[in-house]
Amino acid sequence: MTSPYRSEIRLRLDDPAAQRDVIALGYRREGIARGAGPDREDMVVWARLEDDPEGPSPRVLPDLPGGELTDGVIRIRALHPDDLDGWYELRSLPESVAASVPPVVPPREEVERFFSYAEGRWLAGEVAAMTILDARSGKFAGQIALYYFQPHHREGMLGYGVLPAFRGRGYARRAVQLVTKWAFNEARLQRVVAGTAVDNIASQKTLQAAGFEIEAKQVGILPAPNGGRLDAVLYVRRRL
Numbered sequence: 001m002t003s004p005y006r007s008e009i010r011l012r013l014d015d016p017a018a019q020r021d022v023i024a025l026g027y028r029r030e031g032i033a034r035g036a037g038p039d040r041e042d043m044v045v046w047a048r049l050e051d052d053p054e055g056p057s058p059r060v061l062p063d064l065p066g067g068e069l070t071d072g073v074i075r076i077r078a079l080h081p082d083d084l085d086g087w088y089e090l091r092s093l094p095e096s097v098a099a100s101v102p103p104v105v106p107p108r109e110e111v112e113r114f115f116s117y118a119e120g121r122w123l124a125g126e127v128a129a130m131t132i133l134d135a136r137s138g139k140f141a142g143q144i145a146l147y148y149f150q151p152h153h154r155e156g157m158l159g160y161g162v163l164p165a166f167r168g169r170g171y172a173r174r175a176v177q178l179v180t181k182w183a184f185n186e187a188r189l190q191r192v193v194a195g196t197a198v199d200n201i202a203s204q205k206t207l208q209a210a211g212f213e214i215e216a217k218q219v220g221i222l223p224a225p226n227g228g229r230l231d232a233v234l235y236v237r238r239r240l
Helices: 016-024 083-093 094-098 110-124 171-184 202-207
Strands: 005-011 027-032 043-048 073-079 125-135 140-150 155-162 192-199 213-223 229-238
Touching: 016 043, 016 213, 073 094, 073 110, 073 171, 083 094, 083 110, 083 125, 083 155, 110 125, 125 171, 140 171, 140 213, 155 171, 171 192, 171 202, 192 202, 192 213, 202 229
Parallel strands: 155 192
Antiparallel strands: 005 043, 027 043, 073 125, 125 140, 140 155, 192 229, 213 229
């Protein structure tokens, strides 16, 4: 759709290459047009106005520098199709389900769709979904994601998990530290928060070891697997 003042392009949600092309041309993401595709699929709407500045449109969640983060023990990269089985295995564990919102095992198709849309959501500045790899073997060890859910406050929220075979090695702490540093230095966020159920002592120790401090108790914020509600502890780390 074009006019003398406005140019609009609609792209598939699972076509990040085309989305990168329009970002380079200065188009900005406006939202989702439901059922607007040729097969009634949702489309993502990008637009550019005649008086928009030249050059690429700004991104609030940049790519990882060099394509990954690493401390020599773990590597963190954007989701890759090879990670899907490991990610689904992790999300299907009882302890992962209990900490999920909602607390259910996601259907396989939902996970596949999540992977298909992940890069586009990163480009949109919604969430940076990443894989934790064992640096030595290259095996899938876990996942971590930064949700940019408070843009006016420049605040992001972390969610993470590690497979049982890689627990007890500090992988979660290392991942939290690497992603938080990237969030502050590259994405220029001011605050990163993470919440854990009050009885999830292991996750609380991970956040404390990564330099986070308790900010608040959130009463009844999490849905419980039995249909009730659970309290959570909110942790925060600020950019200094």
